[in-house]
Amino acid sequence: MDNNSISFSKKGERKISGFVAQELLYDYVTFHLDPERMKAVEEYVKTSHEAQADIQLINDGLDYVERLSEIHVSDALLETLKTPSSYLQVLLRKLRFEEWSPGIKMGLEVMIVAVGVISISLVIPWHKLMELSVSKKKDVVLTEVQKTPMAAQDVEVAGLPEEATVVFPDEGKKNTEAPKSAADIVAKKNLPPPPPPPSAVNQIATNIPTTEKQKSGQKSAVAKATVDETNSEKKQGYLYRGIMKVTNAEAVSTKFVEKINELGGRKAGEVELGWKKGNANYFHFTMPEAKYQAFLEFTKKYGGLSLQKEKHDRLMPEGIVRIIFSLEEK
Amino acid sequence: MFDTEIKAIGLFFFLSLLEERRAIIAATKATDLFYKKMKKSPQTKPSIVLVMVCKQMWDKSRGNFQRGRPRYTPDSGWLFPMGLELSPWKEFQKTAPEDELLTLIWSQVFKISDADLSTALGITEGTIRYRIGRALRKIGGMTQNPSALNTEVVRS
Structure with a gap:
């Protein structure tokens, strides 16, 4: 059946309602209607102020979006968009990390740092480091003692019983006596002298006259060598x-x-x-x-x-x- | 290759989200998806694929943001023509129905044909033209007095 032969009205006119005409205004403005419909809408627009106002709005809208289409994307942004995402970026996107609240983000960062610090502290071989530091301490010379000539001069070889002459720093005796008694034993038995306590060394050092200190200063190299030798021969x-x-x-x-x-x-x-x-x-x-x-x-x-x-x-x-x-x- | 389409994707997410950070994230995802789809079916028209990936990424992103809160800086990568007043668009982006907003961008800003839009979205051309007509009336109304629109840009 041919549509053109169908009469839409008694007068053979193809009139449209106002509702339909309103909805066809965009097609009318952009010439998407067939000539017959164009004519029908045109007739409606002539008599309708509402349609005329709508056409004005549509034209304004078209002008405005035409301006919007002039917005350009910069080359830098284009490169950013084209850059393939790394695994980390993909992971962060999947986790929607950007959308997390700042508090949660900060908490997570703190947790990661804490885990990192704990892991590092667990991995570091602390006992080996401690051993290293202890062994270094053993090698440190805390003081240089010049006692060998002094002890030799002051020692009285004979007299005291063997057990009675042994005095240790922690036995409550006066410190100044300790090196003398120890040296006594050493002289008698030909043994290397035990190291005196630091307090005793200080006492001896203060008792030495200035001239003797000068002399001993001249002999310091020799004394140091003697002490070093003693230390090296130290027994357990x-x-x-x-x-x-x-x-x-x-x-x-x-x-x-x-x-x-x-x-x-x-x-x-x-x-x-x-x-x-x-x-x-x-x-x-x-x-x-x-x-x-x-x-x-x-x-x-x-x-x-x-x-x-x-x-x-x-x-x-x-x-x-x-x-x-x-x-x-x- | 496909620079025009990638730029269009970038602009689509800027206009639809008006949020710099989210727009870049969504556009980057959409670009990845676009390349994959074009590689998978190279015979498909790029404009159709463009609309499909934009719609797909929009559907994923829309639940995570609230419209009407523009956040962008002038040096954010989108270059605006001199004298362009964005307040009508901000108002339109805030209030317009989603289908009208998206269809207007694709059809009038990117000049994608109604036939391609119809294919990509799976709806009739009549529906598309209906949406565009309504959207143009709204945006046209908003351009009558743009200074009266009180839409402030939140500088990020």
Whole structure:
């Protein structure tokens, strides 16, 4: 059937309603209507102020968007848009990181930094570093001691009994006496002298007259060499340590004190032999090495004392042992 | 290659979002998608693919922002012609229905034909023209007195 033969009205006119005409205004302005419809809309527009106003709005709108189409994208932005995204960028986009609140972002950053610091601190071999620092400390020369000539001059070789001459810095004696007594033993036994405590060294240094200091200054190189040699030949010190459990510890402690004194033992440290320490009696003493076995034999009467030989920084004179043990109630 | 289309993508997201940071993010994603689609089906018209990827990325982005809060700087990468007053567009972007906003950009700013839009969006050309007609009436009304539109740009 041919559409052109259809009559839309009695007069053969193709009239359109105002509603339809309003909706066709854009097509009318942009010439998208067939001639018949164009004519029909045109007739409507002539009589309708609303349609005329709408056409004005559409034309204004077209002019405005024409200006908008003149906005350009810069080459720099174009390159940004064309740059392929990295994995990190893709990840951040997927996580919508940009849209997170600043507080959450900051919290996450702090957490990442904290995890990083903890990881690094766990990875670093601290024990090796500590060993390195300790070994370095051993090599540091804290002071240069010029005691060899002084000690040699002041020493009286004979006189005192062997055990009585041994004095240690922690035995409560005056510091000035310590190097003299130690040197005495050294002279007698031909042993290298034990290192005096720093306080004793300071005392000696203050007692030296100015002229002697000058002389000793001239000999400092020699003295330093002597000290270095002594240090290099330094032996390892040892300490015997143990715990003994007995019945009636108080009474046994008294027996132990008597026996230690009998064997030539002397208290070391600040406290007396058999010092009450909680439920135990504390013994810290030195004694001749020759009597060590006799002491152990004695302890067997009360069950036996097992002593562990431990390495210790303090070097004892030869023939002298240092023992620490506690006597505890069973 | 496809520089015109990439620029159009950049401009589309600027005009539709009016937010510099989000526009760049969305446009970058859309550009990646555009290249992938063109590589996958090179026989498809670039304008159709352009509309498809823009619509796809718009649908993903629209829930994450609120219209009517422009955030951009003059040196943000979009170069405006002298004397262009953006306040009518800001008002239109804030109030217009989504379909009218997008169709107006594609059709009148990028000059994509109604047939291509119809193919890309899967709707009739009549619907597209109807949307454009309504959008033009609105934007035309907003251009009558642009100084009266109180839309401030938030400088980021």
